[in-house]
Each structure stands twice: as structure tokens, then as C-alpha cells.
Amino acid sequence: MADLGPIVSRRWLFRQWLLWTTVCWALLSVQVLNQRGISLGFLVQQWVWTPVLHEYERVYRQVQDWRDRWRTMNELAEENRRLRAEVFRYQQMERQYEQVLQEMALLKPLYERWQARRPSSLWARVVLPDVHAIRWHQIVIDRGSRHGVHQYAAVSTPDGLVGYVESVGSTTSQVRLVSHPFFRCGARVGTDGPMGVLYGQGNVSRVLLRYVPQGSVVPPGSPVYTSGIEGVLPAGLRVGWVEASRTSDTGEVLYEVRPAVVPSQVSWVIVDVVGVTPP
Structure with a gap:
């Protein structure tokens, strides 16, 4: 292995020379600056x-x-x-x-x-939820005998017939809807068309018009109104429109009527409070 002693010695001597040269230059610079009145600070x-x-x-x-x-x-x-x-x-x-x-x-x-119609009617609000009207085909209103409501009074909206009062309490009344299976009322097609009897079918979207005279012309879309012939409901209340017709097994022509009023969307109704109460 080569002897590195001479090389190391030369490097060490160079570093020592550079260090002392720097120190001497710094001291000389400080002395010169002091002679000229310039301090290191x-x-x-x-x-x-x-x-x-x-x-x-x-x-x-x-x-x-x-x-x-x-x-x-x-x-x-x-x-x-x-x-x-x-x-x-x-x-x-x-x-x-x-x-x-x-x-x-x-x-x-x-x-x-x-x-x-102020002398003969009043407004009422529906107080039971929509599901009651859809399931049981009845609604309850916030008017009763204290307000002049009587049994079988017609209940309607500006769109048409809703039903009639089935039972009356002091402050509330129960209304049987047109779609109730036991609902019955006289009906007329148009203002001067043939008459028949309207039957509820337990379906809020369809009621049935029966006993229309044979040979009567009832085209689809014809309006159906109450006739008032049964003496319970007033005449002229819109019930709905004829959708279709079919013939029963006995040969009777049955007309399916789409109600004018959707019970689940009814919030306010008009109740007729003046009239003859059926026995």
C-alpha cells in the first residue's frame, strides 16, 4: 500500500497556511479599519x-x-x-x-x-285524512246540528257532488260519498236527457248509472247531473261524465260514470242546510 504521509502532510500544511493567512488578513483589516475610525460593530x-x-x-x-x-x-x-x-x-x-x-x-x-246561496248552504272543512275517504268511502266535516246541518243534506264542491250527510252530531257530520257501495240517487244525462239511478260501486274512480230507458242515446263524455227525483238531493249538481257502457246478463245497458270530484283531494265542501228532511 502506498505511503500517504507526504500527501497528507502537504494538505495539512496548505490548510494551516490558508487558516493563518485568513486570520492575518482579518486582523490587518480590523487594524486598518480602526485606523480609519471604522469599528467592527x-x-x-x-x-x-x-x-x-x-x-x-x-x-x-x-x-x-x-x-x-x-x-x-x-x-x-x-x-x-x-x-x-x-x-x-x-x-x-x-x-x-x-x-x-x-x-x-x-x-x-x-x-x-x-x-x-247563503240562506241555504254553508261551507265546511274535511277533518279526517284522505285514507278514510278512500278506504271507507266516507268523510267527516266540522259542521253539525249546531250549524243547521241535517241528515241527507247534499254535500258538494264547485266541481260537483261529493255525497250526502249520513249522520249528524252536534259539531261534526259524517258524509257518505258517491263512491260508497250503498249510495243511491236519481240522475239525468245532460240537462234534458234520459234519467236513471246512480249506484256507488266502492270505487272512487267509477260509479254506475242504471235503469236508463231502453233506446236512449248516451254517448261517452256526456255529463251526468242529479235529477232530484228521489226528493233527497237537489237537481242540477254535476256527478261526473259517462266513460263507457256495457250490457248486463239481463240485457240492461249499464253506464260507467267518472265522478267529477276526487274525494281524497277535497278539503272544503258546501253543505245544503235548508230543505225537506226525508223521513
Whole structure:
């Protein structure tokens, strides 16, 4: 293995020479600066501390600027949340206002009809859920004997016949719907067409018109009204429209009628309170 002693010695001598040369140059520089009245502290201040202080001030100003921006962003976010909550509240108010308008649009024809027939009718609200009307073909209204309601009084809407009062309490009444299996009433096709008897079928979308004279022409789409021949319901209340016809096993022509009123969508009704109560 080669002897590295001479090389190491030369490198060590070079480093020692460079170190002492640097020290001597530094001492000489300090002596020269002292002769000229310039201290080492002044140089350190000018070359080290002043740039460091300037950099610190710059960084501090930048941090302050970022903090102000962050504070402004938080304020804007809080304002945004507040505005969103305000918009949501106004949207709820708008929906409530639309519901009120819909309720008013529903009540207006009822009120107009009630005003026109004020001595003989009153308005009532349905107080049981829709499933009661669909399952049992009955509804309950918030008017009773205290308000002048009597049994077999006609119950209708501006669209047409709903049914008649089956039983009366002091403050509520039970209404039998047109679709009830035991519902019966006289009916007429059109204003001066043939008459028959309307039968409920336990189906809210179909009722049956029977006993129409043979040879009568009843085209589909013909309106069907109450005839009042049975002396219970007043004449002229719309029941629905003829949808189709079929012939029974006995040769009788049966007409399927689509009711004008959907019971599950009824909220307000008109009750006739003046008339002769059947025995």
C-alpha cells in the first residue's frame, strides 16, 4: 500500500497556511479599519443587523397583510352564511305565501257559491285524512246540528257532488260519498236527457248509472247531473261524465260514470242546510 504521509502532510500544511493567512488578513483589516475610525460593530450592524431587520419588517408586514385578508375572508364567510339563512327564510315565507294563495284560490269559488246561496248552504272543512275517504268511502266535516246541518243534506264542491250527510252530531257530520257501495240517487244525462239511478260501486274512480230507458242515446263524455227525483238531493249538481257502457246478463245497458270530484283531494265542501228532511 502506498505511503500517504507526504500527501497528507502537504494538505495539512496548505490548510494551516490558508487558516493563518485568513486570520492575518482579518486582523490587518480590523487594524486598518480602526485606523480609519471604522469599528467592527459598525460593520456588523450595517452588513448583518440592518438587512436582517429590514427582512423582518417585510415579513411582518406580509404576515399582517395575510392576517387582514384572512379576517376579511372570515367576515365574508360569516356574511355569506347569514345571507344564506336569510334567503332560506324568505324562501320558506314564499312557499307559505304560495300555499295561502292556493288555499285562497280553493276557497274563493266556495265562498262565492256560499254567498250566492247563503240562506241555504254553508261551507265546511274535511277533518279526517284522505285514507278514510278512500278506504271507507266516507268523510267527516266540522259542521253539525249546531250549524243547521241535517241528515241527507247534499254535500258538494264547485266541481260537483261529493255525497250526502249520513249522520249528524252536534259539531261534526259524517258524509257518505258517491263512491260508497250503498249510495243511491236519481240522475239525468245532460240537462234534458234520459234519467236513471246512480249506484256507488266502492270505487272512487267509477260509479254506475242504471235503469236508463231502453233506446236512449248516451254517448261517452256526456255529463251526468242529479235529477232530484228521489226528493233527497237537489237537481242540477254535476256527478261526473259517462266513460263507457256495457250490457248486463239481463240485457240492461249499464253506464260507467267518472265522478267529477276526487274525494281524497277535497278539503272544503258546501253543505245544503235548508230543505225537506226525508223521513
